[in-house]
Amino acid sequence: MSVAIRIQQVCKRFDATQALNAVDLEVAQGEFFGLLGPNGAGKTTLISALAGLTRPDSGSLSVMGYDVLTDYRAARRQLGVVPQELVFDPFFSVRETLQIQSGYFGISDNDDWIDEILENLDLTTKANANMRTLSGGMKRRVLVAQALVHRPPVIVLDEPTAGVDVELRQMLWRFIRRLNADGHTIVLTTHYLEEAESLCGRIAMLQGGRIVALDTTQNLLQRFSTHTLRLRCRGELPPAVALRAQQSGGWWSLPFDRFDEIEPLLAEIRNAGCAIDDLDVGKPDLEDVFIRVMHGQAH
Amino acid sequence: MMPRLHGAFFTLFYKEVLRFWKVASQTVGAPVMTAVLYLLIFSHALEGHVQIHGVSYTAFLIPGLVMMSVLQNAFANSSSSLIQSKVTGNIVFTLLAPISHHEFYAAYVLAAIVRGLMVGVGVLAVTMWFAPLQFIYPLWILLFAILGGGILGSLGVIAGIWAEKFDQLAAFQNFLIMPLTFLSGVFYSIASLPAFWQHVSHWNPVFYMIDGFRHGFFGVSDVSPWISLAVGGGCFSALAVLSLNLLSRGYKLRT
Numbered sequence: 001m002s003v004a005i006r007i008q009q010v011c012k013r014f015d016a017t018q019a020l021n022a023v024d025l026e027v028a029q030g031e032f033f034g035l036l037g038p039n040g041a042g043k044t045t046l047i048s049a050l051a052g053l054t055r056p057d058s059g060s061l062s063v064m065g066y067d068v069l070t071d072y073r074a075a076r077r078q079l080g081v082v083p084q085e086l087v088f089d090p091f092f093s094v095r096e097t098l099q100i101q102s103g104y105f106g107i108s109d110n111d112d113w114i115d116e117i118l119e120n121l122d123l124t125t126k127a128n129a130n131m132r133t134l135s136g137g138m139k140r141r142v143l144v145a146q147a148l149v150h151r152p153p154v155i156v157l158d159e160p161t162a163g164v165d166v167e168l169r170q171m172l173w174r175f176i177r178r179l180n181a182d183g184h185t186i187v188l189t190t191h192y193l194e195e196a197e198s199l200c201g202r203i204a205m206l207q208g209g210r211i212v213a214l215d216t217t218q219n220l221l222q223r224f225s226t227h228t229l230r231l232r233c234r235g236e237l238p239p240a241v242a243l244r245a246q247q248s249g250g251w252w253s254l255p256f257d258r259f260d261e262i263e264p265l266l267a268e269i270r271n272a273g274c275a276i277d278d279l280d281v282g283k284p285d286l287e288d289v290f291i292r293v294m295h296g297q298a299h
Numbered sequence: 300m301m302p303r304l305h306g307a308f309f310t311l312f313y314k315e316v317l318r319f320w321k322v323a324s325q326t327v328g329a330p331v332m333t334a335v336l337y338l339l340i341f342s343h344a345l346e347g348h349v350q351i352h353g354v355s356y357t358a359f360l361i362p363g364l365v366m367m368s369v370l371q372n373a374f375a376n377s378s379s380s381l382i383q384s385k386v387t388g389n390i391v392f393t394l395l396a397p398i399s400h401h402e403f404y405a406a407y408v409l410a411a412i413v414r415g416l417m418v419g420v421g422v423l424a425v426t427m428w429f430a431p432l433q434f435i436y437p438l439w440i441l442l443f444a445i446l447g448g449g450i451l452g453s454l455g456v457i458a459g460i461w462a463e464k465f466d467q468l469a470a471f472q473n474f475l476i477m478p479l480t481f482l483s484g485v486f487y488s489i490a491s492l493p494a495f496w497q498h499v500s501h502w503n504p505v506f507y508m509i510d511g512f513r514h515g516f517f518g519v520s521d522v523s524p525w526i527s528l529a530v531g532g533g534c535f536s537a538l539a540v541l542s543l544n545l546l547s548r549g550y551k552l553r554t
C-alpha cells in the first residue's frame with residue numbers, strides 16, 4: 001500500500017502553547033481516516049502544516065510523496081483542504097468562486113466537473129447567487145466544493161459538517177464515501193463521534209499536540225469499550241450487582257464483556273425479588289472510547 | 300461570464316481586477332470625482348496668478364493630479380485587497396493553491412497598475428477640457444504611469460502583508476503615502492520652494508515620478524526624465540525584492 005500522507009516528528013509551538021508535539025503519522029492511499037480530539041488538541045494545526053498554511057518548527061510532511069515545503073506546488077495539487085473556519089469572498093458568486101479556484105490550480109475549463117460537484121452538494125440552484133447571500137450551511141458546502149475543484153487524490157476535511165443540517169450531512173457523506181470508493185484518500189476531523197465511527201476505517205486521537213491513540217476503529221472499540229446492560233427495576237438490586245452498577249435517571253447501567261453473562265445476571269436480580277420494568281443492551285461506542293482515552297485510561 | 304482562466308497567475312490577476320471592477324463606482328468613479336474637485340478648487344484659486352514652466356497653472360496641475368490619482372489608487376488596490384482577504388480569512392484560498400510567490404506578487408502589482416491607469420485615464424478624460432494640454436512625449440507619460448503604479452502597488456503589497464488591522468493600514472496611508480504624494484510637486488513646481496525644501500523633495504521618490512510624468516506632457520521638468528527613470532527603477536526594484544522576500548517567507552501570511 002503506498003503512502004498518501006506522511007508526517008514525521010512534527011513539532012509546532014505558538015508562544016506558550018505546544019500545539020504539536022513530535023507527531024508521527026502515516027495514512028495510506030485509499031484510507032478513510034479520522035482525526036479526533038478535544039478543542040485545542042492540535043487537529044487544525046496539523047492540517048495547516050500539511051497544507052503549508054503553518055510552518056512546523058521541526059519535522060517533515062509530505063502528500064503523495066511530495067514534501068509540502070520543498071515541493072509545495074506538487075504537494076498542493078495532490079491535496080484538497082476544507083478549512084474549519086467559514087470563509088468566503090463576498091465579491092463573487094458560487095460559480096465564480098469555483099471557477100477562480102480551478103484557475104488557481106491551472107484548470108481553465110472545469111465547468112462539467114463544477115456542475116457535478118454542485119449537483120452532489122445540492123448547490124445547483126445557488127450557482128449564480130452571491131456568496132454573501134448564502135446561509136451558513138451553504139457556505140460550508142461551497143468550501144467543500146472549493147476543495148474538490150482540482151480532483152485532489154487526498155482530501156482533508158476539518159469539521160465539514162459543523163452547522164450543516166441532517167439531510168445534507170448524509171448527502172455530503174454519501175458524496176465523500178463515493179470519492180473514497182473511487183480511490184481518494186479522506187482525512188476528516190469531527191466532534192460528531194458517531195459520524196467518525198461509521199465512516200472511518202482508522203482513527204487517531206490527538207490530545208495536547210500528541211497522538212494518544214492510533215488504531216483501526218474496530219480495534220479501538222474492542223479495546224476501550226464494553227457492552228452495557230441498562231435496566232429499570234422495582235425493589236432492591238442484590239448488593240453484589242449494585243456494587244458493579246451505576247445509577248442515573250432511574251436507570252442502572254451494568255458493563256459486561258460477553259453476552260453469556262447476561263442470563264445469570266438477570267437470574268440473580270430476579271431471585272433477589274427485584275422486578276425488571278425495562279431493559280436495553282448498549283453496544284460499545286466511540287464516545288466511550290474517546291472519553292477513556294482522554295482520561296488516560298489508554299494502555 | 301468568465302473568460303478562460305489560463306494559469307494561476309492570470310487567474311489571480313483577473314480576480315484582482317474583477318474585484319475592483321465590480322465596485323467601479325467606488326474604486327474608479329469616486330477618485331476621479333475627488334481629482335476633479337481638487338482641480339476646480341486649486342485652479343479657481345491660482346489660475347491667472349501663477350505660471351509654471353511657461354504653462355498656465357491649470358495645465359500644470361492636470362498631469363500632477365492624474366499621476367497622484369494613479370499612485371494613490373495603485374496603493375489602495377493592492378493594500379486593501381490584501382488586508383480584506385486577511386481579515387475575512389479568504390486569503391486561505393490562494394495560500395492553499397500552487398501559486399508561487401512570484402506569481403502572487405506579479406498578479407497583485409499588475410492589478411494595482413491597471414486600477415491606477417484606469418483612474419488616471421478617467422481623471423485625464425474629465426480634466427483635459429479645463430486647459431490646453433500637450434502630449435509631447437506619450438511614451439514617457441505611459442512609462443512613468445506604469446512605473447509609478449508599480450512602485451505604489453508594491454508598497455501596497457508590503458503594507459497589506461504587514462498590517463493586521465484596517466487602522467494600521469490607514470496609518471500607513473495617512474503618515475506615509477499621503478505626505479509622499481502631496482509633497483511631491485503635484486500642486487507646485489519644487490523650483491519655487493526654498494532651497495531647504497527643494498533638497499528634501501529630492502529625497503522623495505514620488506517627486507521623480509510626477510516630474511517625469513509631467514515631462515511627457517510639456518517636454519520640460521525640474522530634473523531630467525532619465526534621472527527620474529533611474530530613481531523610479533531603483534525604487535521599484537528594491538520594493539519588488541522586499542515584497543518577494545516577505546512573500547517567500549510567508550511573513551504574516553503563513554504562521
Ligand SMILES: Nc1ncnc2c1ncn2[C@@H]1O[C@H](COP(=O)(O)OP(=O)(O)OP(=O)(O)O)[C@@H](O)[C@H]1O
Pocket residue numbers: 014015017018019037038039040041042043044045046084554
Ligand atoms: N495562530 C495561532 N496562534 C497562537 N496559538 C495558536 C494558533 N493556532 C493555534 N493555536 C493554539 O494551538 C492549539 C491547537 O489549536 P488547533 O486549532 O490546532 O486545535 P483543534 O484541535 O483544531 O481544536 P478545535 O477542535 O477547537 O478546532 C490551541 O491551544 C490553540 O490556541
Ligand SMILES: [Mg+2]
Pocket residue numbers: 043044045084158
Ligand atoms: Mg480545529
